[in-house]
Amino acid sequence: MSVNAAQPREAPPGRLAGRWVPWLVIGLWVALAAVMVPLSGKLSSVTTDRAVDTLPASAESTKVAALEDSLPGGEDNTFVFVYHRAGGMTDADRATVERHYTTLAGRYPPKAAAGEDDEGPATRLSTDGKAMMFTLDVNTTYGAPEAIVGPLRDAAKDRPAGLELQVTGPAAIDGDMDAVFDGIDLQVFLTTVIVVTILLILTYRSPVLWFIPLVVVGAASLTAMATVYLLVKGFGIVVNDQNSALLTILVFGVGTDYALLLIARYREALHHHENVRVAMVHALRGAAPAIVASAATVVAGLLCLLVADLNSTSGLGPIGAAGILCALVAMLTLFPAVLVVLGRRVFWPAIPRFSTAVQDKPGLWGRLGAAISRRRWVATLGSLGVLGVLAIGLTGNTGALREQDQFLSAPESVTGFTVLRQHFPELGGQPMTIYTRPAYQERVVDIVKRTPGVAEAVPGQTVGGWADISVFPADAPDTAAEYDTIKRVRAAVHAVNGAEAIVGGPSAENLDTEVTTSRDEKRVIPLVLAVVLIVLGLLLRAIVAPLILMATVVVSFAAAFGGSVFVFDTILGFEGIDYSVPLLAFLFLVALGVDYNIFLASRAREETVRLGTREGMLKALSATGGVITSAGLVLAATFAVLATLPLVMLIEVGFLVAFGVLLDALLVRSVLVPALTLLIGRRMWWPSRLSRPTAEPPNEQAALTSDEEPALQR
Numbered sequence: 001m002s003v004n005a006a007q008p009r010e011a012p013p014g015r016l017a018g019r020w021v022p023w024l025v026i027g028l029w030v031a032l033a034a035v036m037v038p039l040s041g042k043l044s045s046v047t048t049d050r051a052v053d054t055l056p057a058s059a060e061s062t063k064v065a066a067l068e069d070s071l072p073g074g075e076d077n078t079f080v081f082v083y084h085r086a087g088g089m090t091d092a093d094r095a096t097v098e099r100h101y102t103t104l105a106g107r108y109p110p111k112a113a114a115g116e117d118d119e120g121p122a123t124r125l126s127t128d129g130k131a132m133m134f135t136l137d138v139n140t141t142y143g144a145p146e147a148i149v150g151p152l153r154d155a156a157k158d159r160p161a162g163l164e165l166q167v168t169g170p171a172a173i174d175g176d177m178d179a180v181f182d183g184i185d186l187q188v189f190l191t192t193v194i195v196v197t198i199l200l201i202l203t204y205r206s207p208v209l210w211f212i213p214l215v216v217v218g219a220a221s222l223t224a225m226a227t228v229y230l231l232v233k234g235f236g237i238v239v240n241d242q243n244s245a246l247l248t249i250l251v252f253g254v255g256t257d258y259a260l261l262l263i264a265r266y267r268e269a270l271h272h273h274e275n276v277r278v279a280m281v282h283a284l285r286g287a288a289p290a291i292v293a294s295a296a297t298v299v300a301g302l303l304c305l306l307v308a309d310l311n312s313t314s315g316l317g318p319i320g321a322a323g324i325l326c327a328l329v330a331m332l333t334l335f336p337a338v339l340v341v342l343g344r345r346v347f348w349p350a351i352p353r354f355s356t357a358v359q360d361k362p363g364l365w366g367r368l369g370a371a372i373s374r375r376r377w378v379a380t381l382g383s384l385g386v387l388g389v390l391a392i393g394l395t396g397n398t399g400a401l402r403e404q405d406q407f408l409s410a411p412e413s414v415t416g417f418t419v420l421r422q423h424f425p426e427l428g429g430q431p432m433t434i435y436t437r438p439a440y441q442e443r444v445v446d447i448v449k450r451t452p453g454v455a456e457a458v459p460g461q462t463v464g465g466w467a468d469i470s471v472f473p474a475d476a477p478d479t480a481a482e483y484d485t486i487k488r489v490r491a492a493v494h495a496v497n498g499a500e501a502i503v504g505g506p507s508a509e510n511l512d513t514e515v516t517t518s519r520d521e522k523r524v525i526p527l528v529l530a531v532v533l534i535v536l537g538l539l540l541r542a543i544v545a546p547l548i549l550m551a552t553v554v555v556s557f558a559a560a561f562g563g564s565v566f567v568f569d570t571i572l573g574f575e576g577i578d579y580s581v582p583l584l585a586f587l588f589l590v591a592l593g594v595d596y597n598i599f600l601a602s603r604a605r606e607e608t609v610r611l612g613t614r615e616g617m618l619k620a621l622s623a624t625g626g627v628i629t630s631a632g633l634v635l636a637a638t639f640a641v642l643a644t645l646p647l648v649m650l651i652e653v654g655f656l657v658a659f660g661v662l663l664d665a666l667l668v669r670s671v672l673v674p675a676l677t678l679l680i681g682r683r684m685w686w687p688s689r690l691s692r693p694t695a696e697p698p699n700e701q702a703a704l705t706s707d708e709e710p711a712l713q714r
Contacts, residue, residue, distance in 0.1 A: 022337035039226035046232045056309045059512040064504025071464040076137035077171035084131035108138045131423035149175035168416025170506040176411040181241040213259035220330035221251040224323040238315040253638040255327035257631040264627035270352040290602040293539045294595040295328040301591035304527040308520040365625025369618040379675035393562030397569040401576035402478035408646040426455040432471040432505040440499035441467035453485030549597040560660030578649035585656045593664040632665025
């Protein structure tokens with residue numbers, strides 16, 4: 001127990017504590033809001049989920065999509081109508097299918113094709129006589145798939161009783177996917193606000209205090225959205241719906257974390273300083289370095305994404321960095337200003353009182369620290385054992401998730417593919433599109449037909465100096481077998497000299513995305529590790545401590561990933577892991593997970609200067625335990641918001657990051673890092689002066705028992 005003395009009266013130190021400064025800061029933010037809030041609403045107008053915008057220009061499927069856009073008539077959206085009756089198609093059913101095709105083809109006429117011949121009947125009857133189908137190519141001038149698929153389904157409602165219909169195909173899947181993202185920004189925003197509100201009320205148990213960080217973080221979020229909109233307009237970065245949702249989650253998560261840390265320091269300072277402005281200055285001096293270091297770590301990690309080839313991945317770098325910086329500036333300027341203006345009464349009913357004698361109580365975290373100090377090896381090995389058991393889950397199903405399995409509840413476009421494969425196995429895959437020079441079209445068709453895995457190849461139109469070919473794989477969409485077929489087809493057509501053949505289509509785009517993401521992982525992950533390690537080294541002015549902290553975060557990531565794979569595979573029954581999840585989860589868990597180690601280690605280093613390594617770590621754990629745990633719960637809850645959305649990929653990212661953050665906050669930071677620090681002792685700070693015996697305070701030796709000294713390696 002220690003007693004801290006404070007002066008009875010204090011004068012504000014300099015201009016920083018002037019009465020007018022908080023009001024000036026608030027006024028500047030009001031002026032900024034007047035400019036930025038209108039721009040924030042425009043972010044949705046520049047988001048895109050088109051593969052041609054997401055994939056790098058060098059990808060073969062991107063070249064096909066770009067060529068389709070450039071040719072006369074533009075790109076088509078392909079819909080497949082599959083009619084079926086369990087007892088077999090009747091004459092009335094067949095007449096209905098023909099009528100529907102005639103009506104829809106007249107409403108959405110195909111683009112003109114110079115020299116195109118009639119390739120035969122538009123509708124097709126299955127060999128079992130139980131289904132009919134036709135393909136409808138709708139020009140993009142009629143609208144996006146999401147806007148078209150609904151009217152198409154409505155137009156085919158007039159049919160005999162018992163005749164089932166599914167509208168599927170690449171465009172229908174795109175339309176159903178777009179429908180999932182409709183209003184997702186508002187949904188994520190409102191859900192996040194509700195979750196953060198509940199957690200802040202439970203944390204502070206105050207009718208007023210919870211509202212202040214929520215308003216400030218909301219202002220930071222709107223400012224971030226406006227900033228990202230300006231970045232898109234100025235630099236052409238790619239923002240998709242997923243990244244837009246992640247922006248909101250990041251700002252609310254880290255912004256609330258910063259608020260919790262600053263409030264904890266501010267409340268502590270109010271006990272020692274009578275003037276609230278003086279108390280806030282001292283709180284900022286104590287909390288700001290760790291908060292800035294945390295933000296720098298996350299921003300540096302996010303900017304590593306700029307080396308990625310996938311546009312949506314590289315775009316997340318500046319998008320996320322802008323969000324973190326907006327949260328940082330808001331929580332270090334607007335938030336302190338509002339707290340100072342409102343004074344101590346904002347903490348009502350538990351108002352911190354100024355006192356010349358403030359007692360430090362050990363509390364729960366102090367008792368935990370004492371227990372870890374007595375059983376360091378038990379705490380270390382026990383923590384590593386838990387993490388190791390969770391990491392075993394990595395042996396589960398980590399295969400790639402197919403596009404059709406992305407939906408939590410399968411829409412009509414997905415069930416339609418199943419019906420199509422059942423009755424038309426030769427057309428059960430998503431069609432590839434090949435563009436070649438017209439003089440080589442027939443030769444390319446012959447070669448493709450002989451390629452293993454190809455069920456059918458149909459020559460198409462010739463326009464603009466190019467001829468297209470539709471190729472139907474025999475295997476199910478987005479499977480390893482279909483991807484192998486695409487690779488074989490590409491190799492075969494590339495061997496035709498002079499044909500200049502290129503292969504694209506939805507599955508080819510998914511293949512190129514998966515390949516590009518795998519290549520990006522090999523670039524981004526080592527870079528993130530190196531950058532975060534450098535930031536930690538600069539902050540702690542040591543080598544050993546950053547290496548230890550990074551090692552704990554990497555082990556924590558493996559455990560979080562393994563535990564999540566077990567949940568996805570065994571409990572939720574997901575068919576695999578989306579290709580984007582590992583990189584996103586690694587980035588967030590390393591960059592955000594190391595935050596809690598930064599908050600703990602920076603406070604431990606600060607206390608070590610006064611108390612020595614052992615007492616400094618125990619003091620840091622006691623002082624930061626509650627606030628860091630609250631911060632971890634808030635950040636985990638904000639990412640868990642993604643798990644409420646009906647898309648498997650977002651559920652996987654949300655659950656994995658939330659689980660990993662909880663592991664970092666509750667086990668790694670609370671038990672493993674303190675235990676390792678107590679085992680390693682002052683050498684944790686090597687090569688700084690704190691690692692030298694002369695750096696320990698005189699009372700450090702007396703604080704050690706005879707059995708503790710060898711463990712600290714003195």
